[in-house]
Amino acid sequence: MKAGVVVFPGSNCDHDCYHVLKHVLGMDTVFLWHKDADLKGVDLVVLPGGFSYGDYLRCGAIAKHSPIMQEVTEFADKGGYVLGICNGFQVLTESGLLPGALLRNRELKFICKYVNLRVDNAGTAFTSRYADGEIVRIPIAHAEGNYFASEDVIKELEDNNRVVFRYCDEYGETSEGSNPNGSINGIAGIINKSGNVLGMMPHPERCAEEIMQTKDGFHIFESLRKVIKGVL
């Protein structure tokens, strides 16, 4: 299988994602330049964190109009796997590949710390290596991670088990105190209806090997490898 990491001007987690995919998972991995309209035959597209186009206008708003995103949208529409992390999640909501929007954090500050997440759906291609309800520790690093959507959309996400990761305390309970940024229902990551596009604010690529505080992010990439290998 082959993975591609999109590079926008201002992406700054692209090399971390590349490192994890290539050196930790051992996948054939390529960078995909934002001006190119070619996905180079990849089976998985990762939209990395950072500040694409300087976060001008709104986070992810300019990236939506880049040539590579037209390709990514087509790829996703055909069922291709797309993982958006942090700014990548913002690009996915701006592009309409995922519903809702990410607003400024409730406390207005940039937050960079480890958080507890509850895996609320371990039945996806991205999370099959976790257990339902498992508590994992993965760091966040964002100023605009406050997930917002209309009541109807939230209901649809909740009713269909599309909230995949939720901020929680060390016991797996969700509360105002365990919600770092004000996201509705503590939403940290969601998946699209067809189950092939996942967006999340936490950074699994920052904790995917032994040397890190946790290795909890590894299983997302490992789940994807398993699924895609099975498909091919």
Next chain:
Amino acid sequence: MKAQVFVKFKNGVLDPQGQTILGAVNRMGHDFVKDVKVGKFFEIEIEKCENVEEKLKEIANKVLANPIIEEFRIEIDGDN
């Protein structure tokens, strides 16, 4: 010719910047100020063309504003 586009959060969308500014204004002693909403303002230089309002609406909907969280208002100046 100039167009002006005003973008602001829809009612019901949390605007923590607005709330913070409201707090500062209230602390100045101006308690007649009841709410502050932060928005964006775009001044756009345009050429005269057909359906200009419709085209600007498309630009506002697809680029300047995110219709999920924001609403906009367009004003078009005459020749100046």
